[in-house]
Amino acid sequence: MKIDRRSFLSLGIGVTAGTTLSPLPWKLTDDLSIWTQMWPWTPVPKDGEVSYVHSVCTLCPGGCGISVRKVADRAVKIEGMDGYPGNDGSACPLGLSGLQLLYGPTAIQSPLKRVGERGAGKWQKISWEAAIAEVAEKIGRLREDGKAHTLGCITDSDCGTVPELFKRFLTAFGSPNFMRTPSCADTYEMTLKLMHGTDASPGFDVENANFVLSFGSGIIEGWGTPGRMFRAHSAWKDKKVKVVQAEPRLSNTAAKAGQWLPISPGTEGILALGLAHVIIKENLYDKNFVDNYSFGFEDWKDSTGKVCKGFKSVVTDRYTPGYVSGITGIDSGDIEALAREFAGASSPLAICGRGQGSVPGSIHEFMAVHALNALMGNLNRAGGVSAVQRADYITWPEPEPDRVAQNSLKNERADGAGSARYPYTKSLLTRLPAAINSAEESPIQALFVANANPCYTLPDTEQVREAFAKIPLIVSFAAHMNETAEMADIILPDLGHLERYEDVPTPFGMNTPMVGLARPVVSPRKGARHVGDALLLLAKQMGGSIAKAFPWTGYEDCLKKTMGKSWTGLTENGFVAKADYKPAGWDAAFATPSKKFQFMSEACGHEGKTGLGAVAAEGDPKAYPLVLIPYDSMRLSGGAVANTPFLTKTVADTVLTGKEAWAEVNPKTGGKLGLAEGVHATLTTPKGSVRVRVHFSNGMMPGMIAMPRGLGHTAPDAYLAGKGINLNALVGPVADPTSGLDAAWGIRANLVIA
Amino acid sequence: MSALEEKTKEVSEGGGFTMLFFIIGLVVSLIFGWVVFPELLYSQKKQPFDFNHALHSELVDEGCESCHFFREDGSYAGVPQLAQCVGCHEDVQGETEDEAIFVNEYVKTGQEVPWLVYSRQPDCVFFSHVAHVKTAGMDCQTCHGDIGQSTSLKVYEENRITGYSRDIWGKNIAGFKTHTWDRMKMDDCSECHVNLGVKQASVQTGKGACFVCHK
Numbered sequence: 001m002k003i004d005r006r007s008f009l010s011l012g013i014g015v016t017a018g019t020t021l022s023p024l025p026w027k028l029t030d031d032l033s034i035w036t037q038m039w040p041w042t043p044v045p046k047d048g049e050v051s052y053v054h055s056v057c058t059l060c061p062g063g064c065g066i067s068v069r070k071v072a073d074r075a076v077k078i079e080g081m082d083g084y085p086g087n088d089g090s091a092c093p094l095g096l097s098g099l100q101l102l103y104g105p106t107a108i109q110s111p112l113k114r115v116g117e118r119g120a121g122k123w124q125k126i127s128w129e130a131a132i133a134e135v136a137e138k139i140g141r142l143r144e145d146g147k148a149h150t151l152g153c154i155t156d157s158d159c160g161t162v163p164e165l166f167k168r169f170l171t172a173f174g175s176p177n178f179m180r181t182p183s184c185a186d187t188y189e190m191t192l193k194l195m196h197g198t199d200a201s202p203g204f205d206v207e208n209a210n211f212v213l214s215f216g217s218g219i220i221e222g223w224g225t226p227g228r229m230f231r232a233h234s235a236w237k238d239k240k241v242k243v244v245q246a247e248p249r250l251s252n253t254a255a256k257a258g259q260w261l262p263i264s265p266g267t268e269g270i271l272a273l274g275l276a277h278v279i280i281k282e283n284l285y286d287k288n289f290v291d292n293y294s295f296g297f298e299d300w301k302d303s304t305g306k307v308c309k310g311f312k313s314v315v316t317d318r319y320t321p322g323y324v325s326g327i328t329g330i331d332s333g334d335i336e337a338l339a340r341e342f343a344g345a346s347s348p349l350a351i352c353g354r355g356q357g358s359v360p361g362s363i364h365e366f367m368a369v370h371a372l373n374a375l376m377g378n379l380n381r382a383g384g385v386s387a388v389q390r391a392d393y394i395t396w397p398e399p400e401p402d403r404v405a406q407n408s409l410k411n412e413r414a415d416g417a418g419s420a421r422y423p424y425t426k427s428l429l430t431r432l433p434a435a436i437n438s439a440e441e442s443p444i445q446a447l448f449v450a451n452a453n454p455c456y457t458l459p460d461t462e463q464v465r466e467a468f469a470k471i472p473l474i475v476s477f478a479a480h481m482n483e484t485a486e487m488a489d490i491i492l493p494d495l496g497h498l499e500r501y502e503d504v505p506t507p508f509g510m511n512t513p514m515v516g517l518a519r520p521v522v523s524p525r526k527g528a529r530h531v532g533d534a535l536l537l538l539a540k541q542m543g544g545s546i547a548k549a550f551p552w553t554g555y556e557d558c559l560k561k562t563m564g565k566s567w568t569g570l571t572e573n574g575f576v577a578k579a580d581y582k583p584a585g586w587d588a589a590f591a592t593p594s595k596k597f598q599f600m601s602e603a604c605g606h607e608g609k610t611g612l613g614a615v616a617a618e619g620d621p622k623a624y625p626l627v628l629i630p631y632d633s634m635r636l637s638g639g640a641v642a643n644t645p646f647l648t649k650t651v652a653d654t655v656l657t658g659k660e661a662w663a664e665v666n667p668k669t670g671g672k673l674g675l676a677e678g679v680h681a682t683l684t685t686p687k688g689s690v691r692v693r694v695h696f697s698n699g700m701m702p703g704m705i706a707m708p709r710g711l712g713h714t715a716p717d718a719y720l721a722g723k724g725i726n727l728n729a730l731v732g733p734v735a736d737p738t739s740g741l742d743a744a745w746g747i748r749a750n751l752v753i754a
Numbered sequence: 755m756s757a758l759e760e761k762t763k764e765v766s767e768g769g770g771f772t773m774l775f776f777i778i779g780l781v782v783s784l785i786f787g788w789v790v791f792p793e794l795l796y797s798q799k800k801q802p803f804d805f806n807h808a809l810h811s812e813l814v815d816e817g818c819e820s821c822h823f824f825r826e827d828g829s830y831a832g833v834p835q836l837a838q839c840v841g842c843h844e845d846v847q848g849e850t851e852d853e854a855i856f857v858n859e860y861v862k863t864g865q866e867v868p869w870l871v872y873s874r875q876p877d878c879v880f881f882s883h884v885a886h887v888k889t890a891g892m893d894c895q896t897c898h899g900d901i902g903q904s905t906s907l908k909v910y911e912e913n914r915i916t917g918y919s920r921d922i923w924g925k926n927i928a929g930f931k932t933h934t935w936d937r938m939k940m941d942d943c944s945e946c947h948v949n950l951g952v953k954q955a956s957v958q959t960g961k962g963a964c965f966v967c968h969k
Contacts, residue, residue: 002771003771003775004771006771006772007771007772007774007775008775009772010771010772010773010775010776010779011775011776011778011779012779013776013779014775014776014777014778014779014780014781014782014783015779015780015782015783016779016783017776017779017780017783018779018780018781018782018783018784018786018787019783019786019787021780021784021787022783022784022786022787022788022791023787023788023791023792023927023928023929024786024787024791026929027791027795027923027927027929028915030923031795031913031915031916032915034876034915034916034918035915035916037876037878038876038877038878038916040917044877047832049825049829049831050827050829
């Protein structure tokens with residue numbers, strides 16, 4: 001007997017037969033199929049009790065009510081909250097993807113102290129006690145040196161308990177330098193101040209308007225409260241409400257509008273006056289309102305007996321359709337037809353504030369647009385614009401500043417707001433960088449930044465960074481790492497938007513006074529503290545009259561006591577609103593010197609100033625033959641909270657490819673410049689030069705370049721850093737002559753093939 | 755012996771070996787497949803500590819549902835959470851080591867017990883307890899056996915490939931079962947669904963077949 005090849009073959013056959021007859025192959029096949037269908041590394045949410053927490057989204061100033069679905073202690077989905085005033089179940093993609101911020105890697109885990117060069121991103125973890133002690137010691141020294149007024153604070157809002165706590169801190173400390181980040185709310189509020197005489201925010205009854213004329217407002221691009229505007233926009237479609245969009249670029253709003261008017265940017269106010277001209281000439285305005293409740297429509301004599309030209313004279317003398325057509329580029333026949341259509345509607349609503357409304361804009365433009373609503377008597381009534389009084393639920397006793405603070409508070413603000421030059425403006429943050437850079441010693445020696453990212457969102461980013469570099473102490477209360485936090489000396493991490501309590505008072509554009517409650521959806525991360533708590537700790541550490549101004553044990557205590565009886569309703573329903581609220585009637589609505597609506601305001605001078613031409617774009621037209629206009633998109637967050645990874649995924653390939661940004665130009669313009677679709681080009685503005693790819697779009701007016709806001713972040717976020725270009729770095733601020741607010745709508749530019 | 759004869763002999767001798775090798779191959783692979791393979795496929799894991807179902811069953815009024823209850827929204831709570839146990843187990847009761855582990859390591863630290871669940875199904879399966887227990891009136895034993903009468907927890911055998919418990923495939927590696935609770939594979943679900951004439955369409959999607967359980 002010999003072992004040969006055959007023996008091995010038969011061994012093999014035996015093994016095969018045996019294996020086939022054993023469960024091994026069948027079981028393995030089954031297991032492998034399960035393994036391949038459910039990779040063990042795929043995250044699966046834990047099982048647990050399902051619950052919903054009602055809260056308010058604070059990722060943008062819109063303040064939509066949200067319902068967060070939870071499984072056990074983990075938040076798994078964000079939806080719009082049904083029944084919440086305004087958005088009622090709707091939400092925007094940024095809000096919906098908010099969980100990526102909650103569970104993402106950019107949340108700051110403990111107080112940080114800068115150890116390297118400013119902006120180098122080198123940090124040392126320190127304890128809360130040490131961080132608070134250090135800030136208190138440094139700002140305490142400012143007070144000792146008689147420089148209490150050099151403490152500044154930047155936040156995204158000026159109402160609600162958190163901004164009020166900051167204001168209170170500054171008052172008790174002795175500084176007038178509380179600054180709100182700029183937006184179209186600034187100009188709208190000033191418009192109401194000048195025309196209504198009230199300290200109020202505008203409310204738009206978008207639900208009941210039956211003709212909507214938008215001067216560049218991104219109705220479905222994030223203007224106002226996004227969820228609310230989506231709903232209103234859909235309802236307009238159902239009710240056949242016509243939307244007219246005047247805008248140089250075919251935005252989504254323009255594309256879905258009943259009529260798109262490609263207008264020369266910056267001339268929107270002129271168009272409004274042209275429409276007013278037709279309405280007045282053809283006697284289409286509301287005579288009852290204009291005759292009985294308005295002032296400055298007809299010519300009048302001022303106290304010195306001088307005859308001043310009224311709105312009617314100014315508009316009829318100058319803003320003929322032909323003249324307006326020449327400036328705006330819109331056919332004069334279209335202007336006349338639009339004016340008649342607008343005046344023919346029972347509740348025509350004119351709104352402005354470009355894109356998401358992140359740039360304040362020209363006061364004359366806003367007044368001209370508002371005058372259109374006034375001409376139709378569409379103020380403080382259904383379907384119109386109303387002046388919504390500021391929230392009045394915060395009734396803390398005035399703080400009692402000590403002598404140091406009292407003396408210090410007499411100083412002028414560093415940004416020039418409220419000065420003789422800009423008496424009606426509350427905050428001029430865009431002027432601050434220049435003020436710091438032009439001074440030998442920065443007028444701001446210490447700066448608190450909360451819920452804001454000025455080093456990214458303010459125009460002329462380079463100048464802003466330069467100014468911030470000159471501020472000896474920057475304290476950031478950021479929840480997530482951002483460009484401003486990177487410039488800070490100390491970061492006192494705030495809780496994220498799904499981890500904290502906060503009252504959210506009437507958002508911009510809402511026409512009923514209300515308060516919403518943002519509340520913790522999940523247990524907060526351990527190393528962070530509510531910005532209110534951080535401020536209370538700081539006040540306590542400062543001692544004396546500053547500590548006395550903050551009698552609460554913590555922010556939650558402060559919020560509960562502030563809300564008083566409303567707290568129960570707030571926690572049960574998620575908001576408190578006056579259901580039966582009605583804006584004041586025309587006889588009681590206006591608090592101007594004439595007690596009437598004022599078409600003309602002395603703030604703007606009497607004659608002709610309302611008719612000032614469009615605010616010019618910065619730059620020499622010879623060196624820069626084109627105009628760069630920034631635009632906003634619902635897929636990009638240009639505000640203090642940056643895009644989530646999900647949101648960036650939704651950005652089109654002709655906006656961002658990999659890390660490359662695209663610039664939109666009209667094919668005619670592109671052809672003249674020798675460009676082609678997809679080529680690389682160098683985009684230059686007076687503020688800087690960047691490399692872009694060219695995208696041809698017939699939705700752009702010739703002679704212009706459009707790029708979106710919200711890209712080009714530099715903060716350490718692997719999903720965002722280095723992707724695209726920050727438009728704010730290419731556009732500088734242009735001060736409105738009356739308000740001082742930034743009225744830039746673009747900048748002159750050049751585009752050359754690279 | 756002629757050359758031819760020699761060759762014949764060689765063949766016949768070789769034929770014996772061939773058979774032997776076939777049998778060796780067969781027997782070894784059968785032993786491997788039936789005995790060694792299951793040992794290799796499953797790792798033995800111990801629960802964090804032992805639990806006496808029988809003892810607890812005696813103390814409660816509503817049987818299994820006392821601890822494994824349905825929530826108000828109809829969803830099934832599954833394995834009890836710490837909060838349910840704390841009422842009685844705030845302090846160590848009795849003298850068992852397991853009780854001490856439970857109270858000291860979990861109750862006092864507030865950490866949930868990482869129980870290994872014998873009946874956990876793959877994530878692609880949608881299973882509703884309320885549909886089976888409340889609507890169809892099935893009892894717990896049909897699927898879970900007499901676990902409620904056990905005095906200690908058996909060793910958890912984890913499939914090294916899939917990560918699921920051996921109880922899903924069943925103790926019997928060939929997949930044979932004698933009781934309804936011996937296996938929890940897809941075939942077992944569908945067998946019962948077919949036998950009882952369960953509506954062969956998903957309540958939510960209206961789709962039939964796979965979509966009843968795979969949403």
